[in-house]
Amino acid sequence: MNQILITPLDNGPLLVKGPMVLQDAEGNPFPVDKPQVGLCRCGHSARKPFCDGAHRGKFEDCCRVEK
Ligand code: FES
Incomplete structure (x- = not known):
């Protein structure tokens, strides 16, 4: 897969699949050792930028896509 697939899950994280580099605003890489990760988009995760499930019932x- 040459493209990264990003899917905003219903009431949950951004699911990111594919070869990726994930870094903070200073350019420091986060370890990504899986073919897919969930990135928090609710703001409640204690493991940002990763989703830790804290969105459940809160987001x-x-x-x-608008058609
Ligand atoms: S989206 Fe899951 S903790 Fe924020």
Whole structure:
């Protein structure tokens, strides 16, 4: 897979699949040892930028392409 696939999950994280480099604002890399990761988009995770499941029951958003 040459492209990274990013899917905003309903009421949850951004699911990112594919070869990636994930870094902080200073350019320091976060360890990514899996083919996919969930990135927090609710703001409640204690493991940012990764989702830790804290969104459950606290975050509602479903992204859809407008047609
Ligand atoms: S999206 Fe899961 S903890 Fe924020």
